[in-house]
Amino acid sequence: xxxxxxxxxxxxxxxxxxxxxxxxxxxxxxxxxxxxxxxxxxxxxxxxxxxxxxxxxxxxxxxxxxxxxxxxxxxxxxxxxxxxxxxxxxxxxxxxxxxxxxxxxxxxxxxxxxxxxxxxxxxxxxxxxxxxxxxxxxxxxxxxxxxxxxxxxxxxxxxxxxxxxxxxxxxxxxxxxxxxxxxxxxxxxxxxxxxxxxxxxxxxxxxxxxxxxxxxxxxxxxxxxxxxxxxxxxxxxxxxxxxx
Numbered sequence: 001x002x003x004x005x006x007x008x009x010x011x012x013x014x015x016x017x018x019x020x021x022x023x024x025x026x027x028x029x030x031x032x033x034x035x036x037x038x039x040x041x042x043x044x045x046x047x048x049x050x051x052x053x054x055x056x057x058x059x060x061x062x063x064x065x066x067x068x069x070x071x072x073x074x075x076x077x078x079x080x081x082x083x084x085x086x087x088x089x090x091x092x093x094x095x096x097x098x099x100x101x102x103x104x105x106x107x108x109x110x111x112x113x114x115x116x117x118x119x120x121x122x123x124x125x126x127x128x129x130x131x132x133x134x135x136x137x138x139x140x141x142x143x144x145x146x147x148x149x150x151x152x153x154x155x156x157x158x159x160x161x162x163x164x165x166x167x168x169x170x171x172x173x174x175x176x177x178x179x180x181x182x183x184x185x186x187x188x189x190x191x192x193x194x195x196x197x198x199x200x201x202x203x204x205x206x207x208x209x210x211x212x213x214x215x216x217x218x219x220x221x222x223x224x225x226x227x228x229x230x231x232x233x234x235x236x237x238x239x240x241x242x243x244x
Contacts, residue, residue: 002189002242005055005175006230007035007200013230014046014054020201020235024053026091026119026146031200031228033062034122037078043085055089055119056082058109065095065123072105079112091119091146099128101136110140117143122177125150130160134167144173146198153179154188161192182234186241197242201234 006017008025017025027046030036035057038046043056058078060071067075072094079090090113094102110118120142127133130150137145147164149157154176164174176188177198185197207225217224 003196004239005198008230010229011045011049014050016230016232017235018050018052020232021239022235024055026055028057035059040081043082047086053088055091056087058090058092065093066097067094076112083116089117091121093120093123095123101133103136106140119144119146121146138172144175146175146177148178155179155184158188158191165193182238185238189242199238201230201238202228203231203234204228
């Protein structure tokens with residue numbers, strides 16, 4: 001009845017997603033930026049490491065979803081490379097300056113995707129008219145929309161999610177994501193009527209480094225040594241309320 005997708009930030013997270021009972025992963029780099037295209041090495045390694053479905057985000061940078069010609073060329077190349085590496089699905093979305101779906105550039109990306117299923121990602125939550133965007137995305141042939149109901153979290157956006165699920169019918173899958181966890185997934189399912197869910201189920205993982213230089217940090221991390229990754233325990237715990 002339900003399907004579960006894990007936002008995976010590493011191959012270790014992909015493996016944990018499979019071990020925890022997920023149906024699919026969305027592989028991303030740049031999680032603090034909302035997800036960017038992972039390296040081809042990571043995609044290859046993930047494909048070799050898991051048997052469940054592997055979707056890959058195609059997003060050249062953080063920030064908005066208004067892409068220039070150079071960025072679109074990069075996205076087209078990444079789509080081709082991801083398909084060559086054997087991914088099961090692609091995740092992308094483009095907007096115009098006025099917050100409408102960029103139908104022209106989406107059509108180019110959809111043509112490049114071919115028969116590979118496409119999820120329109122949370123660029124949807126930045127559209128100026130979600131119901132017009134819904135119809136545009138359906139007309140493009142996308143398989144599903146990942147959305148928090150145009151609110152900060154899926155729980156807060158449950159009312160909008162329910163409206164989208166109703167209007168979408170069996171034409172496209174509405175998949176709630178952002179803030180979905182073991183404590184609220186059953187309530188989000190009840191309120192929205194959704195059947196697919198997207199979550200990360202991540203926990204902090206301590207580094208094995210013995211020597212540490214407290215004066216130097218890589219990027220903006222509060223803990224430059226530890227990592228955060230999906231765990232099988234949390235995946236299973238989040239799925240359990242809907243299995244029972």
